[in-house]
Structures are given as structure tokens and as C-alpha cells.
Amino acid sequence: MSLDTPFPFTALHGQPLLQTALLLATVDPLIGGVLVEGPRGTAKSTAARALAALLPGGRFVNLPLSASEEQLVGSLDLEAALQGGQVRFRPGMLARAHEGVLYVDEVNLLADGLVDLLLDVCASGVNRIERDGISHAHAARITLVGTMNPEEGELRPQLLDRFGLFVRLGDTLAPAERQAIVRARLAFDADPATFAARHAPAQQALAARIAAARAALPAIAFGDADHERVAALCHAAAVEGVRADLVMLRAARAHAALDGRGTITAADIDAVAELVLAHRRKADDSADEPADAPHPQGGQSQQPDNPPPAADSADDWGALPPQAVPIRAVKNVRPLSAKKP
Structure with a gap:
């Protein structure tokens, strides 16, 4: 697989609900992210990377399960603040993912505290860091995409509810x-x-x-x-x-x-x-x-305005497996200037 060229989003086929959910969360990140449930090999990460390539800057940040809170939210240089009175901020993954996609594979295995923090930022669009009376805030409008395999554990109901959209992918293919x-x-x-x-x-x-x-x-x-x-x-x-x-x-x-x-x-x-x-x-x-x-x-x-074309x-x-498509197939995107029939 090429590390520089992501698979085209418009070339994905057969998972219209996932594509729709990702597009909706990208148009309005305050929706609260997308949780995708499904087995391995169903192109979850491929779809997330493909989505990032459509956005300005193409930012795609992969959050590892071993990440610390400081790596996620960033850190403040307290010594510089005390000595020089300046707030010096070291950006974390949330800052790097601004206006892009933050991807968490097996989010059900991530520490509950980090999931909670992620969902807070996703719902507000702002990341706030406070340390010993010193604070800093920056915009963090991110499209959060979390994936999970239910065989490896479930998310607590309180966290599950906080994900804006949910897509369950099938596990069988003809x-x-x-x-x-x-x-x-x-x-x-x-x-x-x-x-x-x-x-x-x-x-x-x-x-x-x-x-x-x-x-x-x-x-x-x-x-x-x-x-x-x-x-x-x-x-x-x-x-x-x-x-x-x-x-x-x-x-x-x-x-x-x-x-x-x-x-x-x-x-x-x-x-x-x-x-x-x-x-x-x-x-x-x-x-x-x-x-x-x-x-x-x-x-x-x-049903979509136009049925999706036959598989290529x-x-x-x-x-x-085929599913209902709320938004017309992305493979046949109409020019924005075209009038609807």
C-alpha cells in the first residue's frame, strides 16, 4: 500500500452509510464524531484516510492506544510562564488534527478518560488546557472517527451515547x-x-x-x-x-x-x-x-436521488453488502452549479 497516496474516497463502494456518516461529520464536526463497529478487513481505516484527503491540508492523525493525555491535548511550559510571564504551548494531537480527521482504532480499548476528553473537545470545537492556574485554549474542529470490534469489548453506555453517529458494518461478503x-x-x-x-x-x-x-x-x-x-x-x-x-x-x-x-x-x-x-x-x-x-x-x-451505478x-x-444510501452516490457527484431536476 502506498503511504503517500490514499485510496480515493469516491472509489469506495458498497458502504454508503459509512460514507454518508463521515461526510456529515466532516461538514459539521460538532455532530460529535462517528463510531464504526465492524470486524477487521472492512476498510474502516481506508475510508477515514480517504476522507482526510478531501479536506484542506489533508490532515490525518492516528491516535495510538498508548497515548497519554499530554500527548493528546498538548502541554504548557510552566517554567517559562513563571519566569517570563508568557504562556508557551506545545501542541498535541488535537491541535495537529484541527480541520482534519482524528482516527482512533479500537476506541473501545482506549482509556475511558481519554475517550471522554476526546468527545468533550469534539462537541465544543475547542481544546482547553489548564495547569496550576495557567490556561490556554485553541480551536479543535476535528472529524473524530472511532472504530471498534465488539468481540474485543464494549464501550460504556455513557461514552457510546456521546458519539454523534454510529455505523455497524457487516462481516460477510459474497x-x-x-x-x-x-x-x-x-x-x-x-x-x-x-x-x-x-x-x-x-x-x-x-x-x-x-x-x-x-x-x-x-x-x-x-x-x-x-x-x-x-x-x-x-x-x-x-x-x-x-x-x-x-x-x-x-x-x-x-x-x-x-x-x-x-x-x-x-x-x-x-x-x-x-x-x-x-x-x-x-x-x-x-x-x-x-x-x-x-x-x-x-x-x-x-433512497438516493439516483441509484448507485453497478459495481466496477x-x-x-x-x-x-448493499445498503440504503441517504445521500446520492459520491461516484456521480453533480457539479455544484447544476440545477436539481
Whole structure:
């Protein structure tokens, strides 16, 4: 595998929910990060690295399980502060990941204190360091991506709830899909530059779409109907507190922005609802769900504007069983100037 050329995000195939969740968390990092559950070999780290390549600077920071709190948040030079009255800050991983992707593999094995700290920063967008009465703060708008294999342990419910979005990947692949993944992997490893060049136009279009969505986000307001629909879905799922409501509203707004629209629709809310509720649901909500709030996994609004194209054996690294695609397939990104039909 090339260390310099990441696998193109637009060449990923077969995991639309993961791609959607990553894009939403990138448009609005205050959503609170993405937790991905699945076995090894399902392209979790490949997708995270590919996402970072779409962002300005292409920052991708891998947090090792052995990292200390000081390595994560940074440190203050207390001696310099006491002697010269100046606050001298040594940046940590959070500073390096600003406006990029912070990736934590096997986050369920990371110390609870560090997970809690990470999620605090992710939710606020600011990293604050205080030592002996001296403090320093810096912006830390990061797209947090945590992965876990449930066979190696679970996250405490309190931490699980604090992840904004959740994606569960399948662990079985059909023979044809396995062949497609292997062919794509071999093609990429043999000539990463040529493989990436083939997808460069789609990559550039998607990067522009992310930038435009980020810029448009503050102008998209939350209407009364949006609050009512979100509250109904969260109540039906019997989630605790209102964190799910806040995340769902933010995710729906990011979904609308990615789709190039200035208002949130019911389809935006339904498209992100399961990503928000899957790890928070306390009861079966199929029986109690309001008639005017269709289940996020059902209904026409869950289908993409255009069905994804048939699998191309050269472009299918990371393929998984087909799933509903809330946002239109990234392989067919429309120019931002194109009008919707």
C-alpha cells in the first residue's frame, strides 16, 4: 500500500452509510464524531484516510492506544510562564488534527478518560488546557472517527451515547464482492498514482461540495416542523436525554447542505435518523412510532436521488453488502452549479 497516496474516497463502494456518516461529520464536526463497529478487513481505516484527503491540508492523525493525555491535548511550559510571564504551548494531537480527521482504532480499548476528553473537545470545537492556574485554549474542529470490534469489548453506555453517529458494518461478503475488492486493492497497490488520477475529477467535485456545504451551514435554520419530527422520532426510540435530538438536527442540516439545499426537509431527518438512534435506542420503536414520522429505514425518502451505478471491479475496494444510501452516490457527484431536476 502506498503511504503517500490514499485510496480515493469516491472509489469506495458498497458502504454508503459509512460514507454518508463521515461526510456529515466532516461538514459539521460538532455532530460529535462517528463510531464504526465492524470486524477487521472492512476498510474502516481506508475510508477515514480517504476522507482526510478531501479536506484542506489533508490532515490525518492516528491516535495510538498508548497515548497519554499530554500527548493528546498538548502541554504548557510552566517554567517559562513563571519566569517570563508568557504562556508557551506545545501542541498535541488535537491541535495537529484541527480541520482534519482524528482516527482512533479500537476506541473501545482506549482509556475511558481519554475517550471522554476526546468527545468533550469534539462537541465544543475547542481544546482547553489548564495547569496550576495557567490556561490556554485553541480551536479543535476535528472529524473524530472511532472504530471498534465488539468481540474485543464494549464501550460504556455513557461514552457510546456521546458519539454523534454510529455505523455497524457487516462481516460477510459474497464471492463476487470479495473478488472485486481484491482486484481493486491489487490495482491500487500496483500503481496508486494512476488509480488516483482516474478518480481525481470526482474527488475534486466532492471536495468542492464539502467546502460549499460547510459555508452554507450557518444559514440553514431549524424550523418548527423539524423540531417536531425529531422529537417524535427520539421519543419513539425511548432515548435518554436530548443529545440525540441535538445531533439529529445538526446531522439533518448537514445533509441538506451537502445536497445543496437551504432548508431542512423531512427526508433529511429520515435519512440521518438511524445513524443517530442505532446506538441510543432503548426500546423497539416500530409499534409506537407516530404515523407522520416514518421509520428512517423505510419509506421512499431513504433512497438516493439516483441509484448507485453497478459495481466496477477496479473501483470497489471496501465493498460491503448493499445498503440504503441517504445521500446520492459520491461516484456521480453533480457539479455544484447544476440545477436539481
